[in-house]
Amino acid sequence: MVARYKRVLAAFYRGVLSVRYRVHLKGEELLKEPRTTLFLPNHQASVDPQIVCSQLLRYTDVSPLVTEGYFKIPIVAQILHLMGAVQVPDLEKSRRGVEVVAGLSKVVVDALASGRNVLIYPAGQLTNGGLERVGNKQGTWQVCRQLPDGVRVVGVRIQGLWGSMWSRAKTGKSPDFLWTYLKGIFYxxxxxxxxxxRRDVTITFEDITEEAIRYAAEGRQPFNRFLESFYNVEGEEKECCLKHFFYN
Incomplete structure (x- = not known):
């Protein structure tokens, strides 16, 4: 019953998002295969989890890792609980984030071993430019080096959101979620x-299981460099700023 509610909610929200975003999917045939999957997207803007999860739920269930701040927002918290989202510390603000990486990795590995699909943002924060930087982050690497047998890793490349009001393009800082959402409704x-x-957004899904396992065995830096090469395969993305009003 819960799964049905999630699908209905996702379908409704896709309709809402389609008012502003024209989403193009590539490689979506992977989502039709009934396999436990770890999804690894890049992170251009605060709105991309909404877009990606609403699209994934057309085909499969998924539990995203979401920073704790979003669980404090009314209504959003209820939706996250319904989705089965896993609450994690905000690594941008919390020093304790480094101390809990191992614990979070175990939670993710256990979830995958039990057959749950999980979505993680390897960079753990919004990008600061037209290229995705994973840097020295170790959470996703820890998961992939302990990946349960039979679990698939799918890289998710998002393009078209750099320059959005949901991105860091204008201020260099992560936008306030509630305020930006209210502005979106006003527009x-x-x-x-x-x-x-409408903004064109392209989401590409690719099976990167073999590469993820191989590079994870080589170490954190080779693994993170591999992810960056996957996300940035088409080079630096240009900032795209759309007008907010059709009559401008």
Missing amino acids: VLANLIFFVP
Whole structure:
């Protein structure tokens, strides 16, 4: 019953997001295969988890790792609990984040071993430019070096959101989620819903299981460099800023 509610909610939310975002999927045939999967997306903007998860739920269930701050936002918290999201410390703000990486890795590995699909952002934060940087982060590497047998790793490359008001392009800082959401609602209403300028977003899914296991065995740095090469395969993405009003 819960799974059905999640699918219905996801379908409704895809409709809401489609007012502003024209989403193109590549490699979505992978999502139709009934295999336990670890999804690893890049992180261009705060809105991309909403877009990615709503699209994934068309095909399969998924539990995203979400920073604790989002669980403090009314309504959002209820939706996250319904989705089975796993609450994790905000590594940008919490020094204790380094201390709990091992514990979080175990939670993810155990979830995968039990057959749950999990979504993790390897960089752990929004990108600061047109290239994704994983740097020295170790959470995803720890998971992949302990990957349960039979679990698939799917890389998720998101393009088109660098320059969005949900990104760090304008201020260099992560946007306030609630305030940005309210602005988004205002822009939709100001454009009479049907005339909202739409942003093209491309999401590419690729099976990177063999490479992830091989590079994870070589060490953290080789693994993170591999992920960066996957995300940045088409080079640095140019900032794309759309107008907010159709009559500008």
